[in-house]
Amino acid sequence: MRVLLVYHSQTGNTKRIAEAIASGIGKECVVKKVSEVKPGDIKRFDVIGFGTGVYFGKPGRSIVEFIERLPKAKKRVFVFATYGIGFFGKKAIKTLETKLEAKGFTVGKAFGCLGFDNWGLLKIVGGINKGKPNEEDIKRAHEFGKALLP
Numbered sequence: 001m002r003v004l005l006v007y008h009s010q011t012g013n014t015k016r017i018a019e020a021i022a023s024g025i026g027k028e029c030v031v032k033k034v035s036e037v038k039p040g041d042i043k044r045f046d047v048i049g050f051g052t053g054v055y056f057g058k059p060g061r062s063i064v065e066f067i068e069r070l071p072k073a074k075k076r077v078f079v080f081a082t083y084g085i086g087f088f089g090k091k092a093i094k095t096l097e098t099k100l101e102a103k104g105f106t107v108g109k110a111f112g113c114l115g116f117d118n119w120g121l122l123k124i125v126g127g128i129n130k131g132k133p134n135e136e137d138i139k140r141a142h143e144f145g146k147a148l149l150p
């Protein structure tokens with residue numbers, strides 16, 4: 001089973017989660033920044049995970065645009081995300097899942113976790129979710145990856 005993890009990450013949190021999920025899947029897994037893949041590349045994979053941080057209440061623009069350009073296909077997919085506040089995370093995950101369902105993909109369980117957020121005025125208080133994703137999140141992401149295999 002070949003798995004592709006494609007992500008949009010601005011400050012590295014989602015990238016770390018992508019790598020942890022990949023470590024649970026093993027050598028069948030390829031991890032790529034969204035800028036490194038073309039929509040047609042998904043043909044070579046059985047399962048695709050789409051990862052993003054949340055920016056101004058929305059998933060990363062490049063991952064949304066990538067999903068919109070994908071050919072319709074019957075494939076297993078899932079979403080993973082990191083975010084400053086859970087409410088926005090859930091909303092962003094749902095946004096991507098709805099777009100993926102509209103393409104005809106079968107959407108599986110998502111992975112989400114808080115990520116360190118030091119943006120804008122949050123700098124004044126030293127940011128929120130310090131140290132996240134932490135060791136426990138990384139372990140949870142690894143286990144999530146493991147559970148994806150049949």
Ligand SMILES: Cc1cc2nc3c(=O)[nH]c(=O)nc-3n(C[C@H](O)[C@H](O)[C@H](O)COP(=O)(O)O)c2cc1C
Pocket residue numbers: 008009010011012013014015052053054055056057058082083084085086088089114115116117118119
């Ligand atoms: C410019 C910017 C805007 C953000 N806006 C939101 C937001 O609206 N809601 C939220 O929950 N988190 C927000 N965050 C926090 C990020 O979603 C969080 O830090 C996430 O882990 C970033 O993922 P990344 O490191 O992969 O880019 C924002 C972060 C940045 C840098």
